Amino acid sequence: MNVRWPWARRAARHDMTCREAVALVTAYLDGALEVREHDLLEQHLDECPHCSEHLKQIEATILLTGEVRAEHLDPLAREDLLDLYRRWRSERDRS
Ligand SMILES: [Zn+2]
Numbered sequence: 001m002n003v004r005w006p007w008a009r010r011a012a013r014h015d016m017t018c019r020e021a022v023a024l025v026t027a028y029l030d031g032a033l034e035v036r037e038h039d040l041l042e043q044h045l046d047e048c049p050h051c052s053e054h055l056k057q058i059e060a061t062i063l064l065t066g067e068v069r070a071e072h073l074d075p076l077a078r079e080d081l082l083d084l085y086r087r088w089r090s091e092r093d094r095s
Pocket of ligand 1: 021048051052
């Protein structure tokens, strides 16, 4: 994949957000990330159960289809993930 990731510069300065992590997962599985992006993403996956679950789902898709395409990551699935994450975070903040 030969895409310039517009958020890469931002990710270098801040912790990665879920939106950024989800967007980078396919490049990650392709081995197409720069070392710094790769490290940031792995760090995020360690800390974020929803993104690591998302990664597992993408891996399962690859096992089934033998490939990963951007259309597997439809916008609704991304919104579901962000929704889950926001709920998880607000529950955590309440306790
Ligand atoms: Zn996340």
